[in-house]
Amino acid sequence: MFLGLSARDLITLSDKSEAMIKKKILVTGGAGFLGSHLCERLLGEGNEVVCLDNYFTGQKQNVVHLLSNPYFELIRHDVTMPFYIEVDEIYNLACPASPIHYQYNPIKTVKTSVMGAINMLGLAKRIKARILQASTSEVYGDPEIHPQVESYWGHVNPIGIRSCYDEGKRIAETLFVNYHQQNKVRIKIMRIFNTYGPRMHPNDGRVVSNFIVQALKGQDITMYGDGLQSRSFCYVDDLLEGMIRLMNSREDFTGPVNIGNPNEFTMLELAEKVILFTGSKSKIIHMPLPADDPTQRQPDITVAKRELGWEPKVMLDEGLVRTIDYFKSII
Numbered sequence: 001m002f003l004g005l006s007a008r009d010l011i012t013l014s015d016k017s018e019a020m021i022k023k024k025i026l027v028t029g030g031a032g033f034l035g036s037h038l039c040e041r042l043l044g045e046g047n048e049v050v051c052l053d054n055y056f057t058g059q060k061q062n063v064v065h066l067l068s069n070p071y072f073e074l075i076r077h078d079v080t081m082p083f084y085i086e087v088d089e090i091y092n093l094a095c096p097a098s099p100i101h102y103q104y105n106p107i108k109t110v111k112t113s114v115m116g117a118i119n120m121l122g123l124a125k126r127i128k129a130r131i132l133q134a135s136t137s138e139v140y141g142d143p144e145i146h147p148q149v150e151s152y153w154g155h156v157n158p159i160g161i162r163s164c165y166d167e168g169k170r171i172a173e174t175l176f177v178n179y180h181q182q183n184k185v186r187i188k189i190m191r192i193f194n195t196y197g198p199r200m201h202p203n204d205g206r207v208v209s210n211f212i213v214q215a216l217k218g219q220d221i222t223m224y225g226d227g228l229q230s231r232s233f234c235y236v237d238d239l240l241e242g243m244i245r246l247m248n249s250r251e252d253f254t255g256p257v258n259i260g261n262p263n264e265f266t267m268l269e270l271a272e273k274v275i276l277f278t279g280s281k282s283k284i285i286h287m288p289l290p291a292d293d294p295t296q297r298q299p300d301i302t303v304a305k306r307e308l309g310w311e312p313k314v315m316l317d318e319g320l321v322r323t324i325d326y327f328k329s330i331i
């Protein structure tokens, strides 16, 4: 007897608490911007989460609030090395996403995408887990068709400054499809378009965080090129909803599927909104446009709507205000 409970009572109790844990899930890149929100959400849904990260662009700070949860585990590990664990699902997010970070060590970026995919797919094969790849709109390169549909093969420079990321993500998609066809691995490929929100790193160089931080500090807003290039920005909560729906979608739907907000803005329009919502006196200055910077990008989300019943809900103005509030709190 323990606290007046018989062994049978204790077993029943333990069964019940185990039954409340829905799934055991591995999130690679879990200490990054998207990964940390994903860990939080999966835990909130009653799952057990193992977060794996080498802290290249992510930080412990992003998940420190989850450490007291007994169903959360944080492991320092580089996905270019094999990793062994028993889980039901794997979300493979490990890879620097900001151009300045993925260009810092391009060989490592390729290794992370390619060897990371091989290691995680090998693991998924062995343990029969479902695995989702965080792919990117960059697989379309500087697209010649607009908006971009999943059937478009892309327009990518194989030897440019963005190639380590673009081609790394393209070969990762190839590996996912090959493991699916050859080894019956249960895959999901998600093509993520520019996503923003709280917990973006203030110095990671992406446009939304750069403009907001510059505006809040009263610094010049650094506009690369004429600012007429476009992007379509998705708020992080919407993105995660799409990601989780994709993981839980019917077995024979593998993707690739575009997840992004189809509302398209030029970088000048984005800067004007940031200046307006921050009440900043910052001025826009123009700087050289980096090589191979895509001129336009807009997801066609017909497949996501049809297969996942998903579409974004948070429009740019609302998402920017929430993100500005976050940066105000940390600057």
Ligand code: NAD
Pocket (backbone or CB within 6 Å): 028, 029, 030, 031, 032, 033, 034, 035, 052, 053, 054, 055, 056, 057, 058, 059, 077, 078, 079, 080, 092, 093, 094, 095, 096, 097, 098, 112, 116, 134, 135, 136, 137, 191, 192, 193, 194, 195, 196
């Ligand atoms: P992020 O840089 O904040 O997160 C990436 C995480 O991966 C970081 O925590 C980093 O430390 C970790 N990481 C990098 N290399 C690793 C390695 N070798 N081993 C283990 N961990 C490693 O970026 P994010 O915006 O959160 O992006 C997450 C994923 O989504 C990436 O795969 C990215 O390519 C993809 N994606 C993001 C966007 C976006 O707009 N945020 C768009 C398209 C695709």
Ligand code: UDP
Pocket (backbone or CB within 6 Å): 098, 099, 194, 205, 206, 207, 208, 210, 211, 222, 223, 224, 225, 229, 231, 267, 289, 290, 293, 294
């Ligand atoms: N950009 C800019 N100023 C900045 C950072 C980025 O004008 O301080 C531009 C960049 O040239 C690109 C767009 O904003 O055209 C989006 O850049 P980001 O690095 O966020 O993402 P990606 O180019 O990968 O879509």
